[in-house]
Amino acid sequence: MASGFILSRGALPLATQCQRVCRNVSLTQVREKKRWMKAYTYLMAKKLKLEGPPPPKPRSQQPLWDYHAEVQAFSTRLHENFSQELLKTAFVNPCYLQAEQERRRGLGVDSETIALVLRDNIQLSAKGVSFTQSLLTDWCRASFPSLPSEGVESIVGHLTSSTVVTYVARNLGIEELTMSAEFPVPDDVLHSTFMAVIGALQESSGAERAGFFLRDFMVTQLIGKDLFDMWKVVDPMGLLMEELTKRNVALPEPRLIRSAGASTVLPLYFVGLYSDKKLLAQGPGETLAAAEEEAARVALRKLYGYSENRRPFDFSPQQQHQQPLIESVSSN
Amino acid sequence: MSSRGTPSRFLASVLRNGLGRYVPQLKRISIVFSKNAQSSLGVRDFIEEGVVDYAKKNPGTVVYVSPQICRIPKVVAEYLNGNVREELVTSKTAPQISELLTKLANQSGLEIMRSANPSTRTTPASRASGTRSPTGPRPSAPSGPRSRTLSKDSTLSICFSSS
Numbered sequence: 001m002a003s004g005f006i007l008s009r010g011a012l013p014l015a016t017q018c019q020r021v022c023r024n025v026s027l028t029q030v031r032e033k034k035r036w037m038k039a040y041t042y043l044m045a046k047k048l049k050l051e052g053p054p055p056p057k058p059r060s061q062q063p064l065w066d067y068h069a070e071v072q073a074f075s076t077r078l079h080e081n082f083s084q085e086l087l088k089t090a091f092v093n094p095c096y097l098q099a100e101q102e103r104r105r106g107l108g109v110d111s112e113t114i115a116l117v118l119r120d121n122i123q124l125s126a127k128g129v130s131f132t133q134s135l136l137t138d139w140c141r142a143s144f145p146s147l148p149s150e151g152v153e154s155i156v157g158h159l160t161s162s163t164v165v166t167y168v169a170r171n172l173g174i175e176e177l178t179m180s181a182e183f184p185v186p187d188d189v190l191h192s193t194f195m196a197v198i199g200a201l202q203e204s205s206g207a208e209r210a211g212f213f214l215r216d217f218m219v220t221q222l223i224g225k226d227l228f229d230m231w232k233v234v235d236p237m238g239l240l241m242e243e244l245t246k247r248n249v250a251l252p253e254p255r256l257i258r259s260a261g262a263s264t265v266l267p268l269y270f271v272g273l274y275s276d277k278k279l280l281a282q283g284p285g286e287t288l289a290a291a292e293e294e295a296a297r298v299a300l301r302k303l304y305g306y307s308e309n310r311r312p313f314d315f316s317p318q319q320q321h322q323q324p325l326i327e328s329v330s331s332n
Numbered sequence: 333m334s335s336r337g338t339p340s341r342f343l344a345s346v347l348r349n350g351l352g353r354y355v356p357q358l359k360r361i362s363i364v365f366s367k368n369a370q371s372s373l374g375v376r377d378f379i380e381e382g383v384v385d386y387a388k389k390n391p392g393t394v395v396y397v398s399p400q401i402c403r404i405p406k407v408v409a410e411y412l413n414g415n416v417r418e419e420l421v422t423s424k425t426a427p428q429i430s431e432l433l434t435k436l437a438n439q440s441g442l443e444i445m446r447s448a449n450p451s452t453r454t455t456p457a458s459r460a461s462g463t464r465s466p467t468g469p470r471p472s473a474p475s476g477p478r479s480r481t482l483s484k485d486s487t488l489s490i491c492f493s494s495s
Contacts, residue, residue, distance in 0.1 A: 064362045064396040077355055077392030171347045173359050173412045216352025223348060315352045 058183045059176045083204035090196035091177050093189050094120040099181035121196035128199030147304045154231035162187045169194040227306040236296040250276040254292045271295045340446040346413045357412045358437045362396040365405035372405040377426040390437050411441025
């Protein structure tokens with residue numbers, strides 16, 4: 001409606017402009033001040049203001065794009081030996097296949113000449129999902145042996161959640177290579193594509209390489225994350241009591257250790273948890289209940305080995321991992 | 333002039349790059365130049381001499397060379413985190429362009445800005461320096477020089493920073 005108005009308003013000058021432009025370009029080149037330019041620029045600016053900026057275009061539809069070279073550079077960049085066929089299959093999503101087939105059908109040519117010879121990534125994606133799940137679970141069990149299974153599940157759930165996976169995929173340049181029906185690529189499509197890439201890596205270079213890939217790009221996202229940001233524990237004190245009874249330790253006794261400004265708007269309490277007259281943990285809070293809960297969380301972190309000052313994860317490169325293995329084998 | 337008003341960020345890398353393995357962050361570089369223009373002379377020299385070596389040295393980067401009718405030759409670098417940097421190379425010599433491309437290949441693609449104070453802590457300070465601790469001195473630890481300097485009386489706490 002609005003653009004129609006603009007067009008009708010600008011129709012007269014536009015028509016004359018077209019004539020002028022045609023005359024200028026094709027017939028006689030008149031070198032003069034382009035007096036039509038101001039009206040034209042004004043019209044285009046008005047149009048841009050009414051219609052908004054044009055929709056974003058995928059990089060593959062912009063100039064200078066070579067899909068084969070891009071895929072090859074992708075695998076070289078990550079220092080992985082993907083089989084190119086598998087990697088290209090991993091980028092093809094079922095939604096893209098559907099959209100492309102419909103587009104070709106709409107062109108009106110007979111179906112045999114335009115048949116699409118592409119496989120989609122459903123199988124690779126399913127494989128990648130199950131592999132990621134099992135590997136991350138194993139890794140969590142090995143790194144935090146005393147963490148209960150709900151905690152492990154929530155850590156794995158956080159790492160395989162849509163936000164983390166799409167963040168990693170976008171920063172690895174997977175989004176541009178993804179073949180999707182829509183643009184910008186929806187999160188679930190990007191998620192399944194990333195999983196398919198992992199599945200392709202597992203098929204082409206084995207589970208060990210895929211494991212290192214996951215360790216280098218997914219597990220690193222765990223750095224600086226608190227355990228209870230990922231694992232929502234409503235009643236940490238109850239969980240702590242359960243854990244302590246499991247280990248046959250005396251139940252915790254909360255005691256107020258220090259406090260300041262109790263009558264002000266910013267009170268501060270420190271609650272310590274004592275078990276058998278030994279200090280388990282202490283935590284601060286604005287109220288006594290909050291401080292007690294925080295102290296219970298600190299105690300739980302200590303129990304599970306997820307405290308802030310724990311030993312950092314081992315991300316050393318792969319060769320250093322293999323060498324001790326070989327040595328130990330040869331010494332045996 | 334003070335730099336307080338300028339934007340700053342902490343030193344960072346994309347996706348904790350280099351922790352597990354190093355991923356070169358430059359994914360694509362396009363060299364746009366003219367076949368005839370005087371201003372593209374250096375770029376044409378570079379394309380004759382150095383661009384193949386550059387592409388071989390950086391296998392993770394796709395190099396596009398595109399001759400167009402343009403007066404201002406430019407280098408467009410696209411990074412893995414989605415940032416695009418455009419560098420104009422008008423009237424630059426081949427060694428200068430080679431240097432520029434090497435620099436672009438080594439960068440992370442994050443915006444270049446003033447780096448904030450690198451000493452950070454994830455937990456906020458419990459009190460401002462030079463003020464009294466709200467809860468008095470810490471309960472005496474079994475060892476350590478700091479506990480020895482403190483008085484036992486909580487009302488007469490000694491300032492850590494001044495001592």
